[in-house]
Amino acid sequence: MDAVGRAGSAGASVAGTPQGRITRGTTGVNRLRRVDRWIAAHAAARVPGCLVVDLGYGASATTSLELHERLSRANPAVEVLGLEIDPARVALATAQLAEARLAGPTRYGRAIASDARVSFALGGFEVPAPRRPQVIRAMNVLRQYDEHEVAGHWATMLGRLGPGGLLVEGTSNEVGRVCSWVALDAEGPRSLTIALKVDELGSDAMEAPSVVRERLPKALIHRNVPGERIHELLAELDRAWAIEAPLADFGAVQRWVATAGRMRAAGWPVTGGPARWRLGELTVAWSAVAPAPSPAG
Known part of the structure; x- marks a missing residue:
């Protein structure tokens, strides 16, 4: 949706026009299941009656x-507002x-209770909403x-x-098996x-963990070149995955957990632990992948 600072208070953009450009709009059932699962475990999404x-x-x-x-499984009073321009x-x-x-389940997704707090409205990056x-x-x-x-x-x-x-911004492939996102706060x-369907790693479609390079967030996708931290991370992740190949006999999940542990042992600031790693996730501190500053001048 533009350096990190403070924007205006609640309400729409100055001219009343949503901020942003219309996207292609491609979506699909379960495409965002991996990021949803991660958000659901975050404290910000568990505030009683919070707006998402x-x-x-x-x-x-x-x-x-x-x-x-x-989100409602852990926070029954959560409210979701969908915004489009x-x-x-x-x-x-x-x-x-x-x-x-x-009508219950439809081709648009799952059934929803008649009193579920979900709504849709016109809006863009200015995030017009009844409350923050x-x-x-x-x-x-x-x-x-x-x-x-x-x-x-x-x-x-x-x-x-x-x-x-919490702001979560990122990218996924069309079927949600390869995705990544940046988590931001004030x-x-x-x-x-990085979140992958790890039991497909090694296939023609997902040859190695670095397949996520095609679905990196916009802030990083053009930085996957030698000399940048994200390039180093993905190269090291592929090496760790290859080293743990003997664990393939015990399943892809066990191999991924060992890969994540190896990354942490190598000094990468990997957060979480096996419970998250078993979901195909690898989370690192932003400082480990932040783009290198542009040369002066």
Whole structure:
């Protein structure tokens, strides 16, 4: 959606026009399951009755309905607001929500209780909402923007968060098996998470963990070149995965857990532990992958 600072208070953009550009809108059932699972475990999403914004949900209500379902398991009073800058998408998602409430499971996603706190509205990076959200999820949105635009859009969204709030911004492939995201708070970017369907690693579609290079967040995707930290991380991750090949007989998950442990032992600031690693995740502190400063002049 633009350096990390404070934006205005609640409400829409100055001219009343949503900030941003219309995305392709591609979405699908379960595409964002990995990031949803990670958000659901975060303290920001467990604040009773918190507001969570699904920014740029795309051409259907699917991802917003799924987000609500996953978060409500631990936080029954959670509220999800889907925002799009295309009025036609807002109208369609609202109609799909009504259908999901009445008819149970539909092709748009899962059934939803009649009193579930889900809604859709027109909005972009300015995040117009009735109150400050605790979480903003902006997946597959900044991919179409230029790298120099990222920091400003981060700042705008961060300026809308409530105290202790969380911004999650990243990219996934179309079926959700390869994805990555940056987690940000009021101080800026805090971590990068890579999440893979690890039992497909080694296949033609996912030859090695570095397959995520094609789905890195916009702030990093063009930095996967020699001399940059993200390039070093992915190269080291591939090496660690290869070294742990003997564990393949015990399953891909065991091999991934060992790979994550090896990365931590090598000095990478890997957070979490086996419980998260078994889900195919690897989270590192942002300082380990932050882009190198541009040369002066």
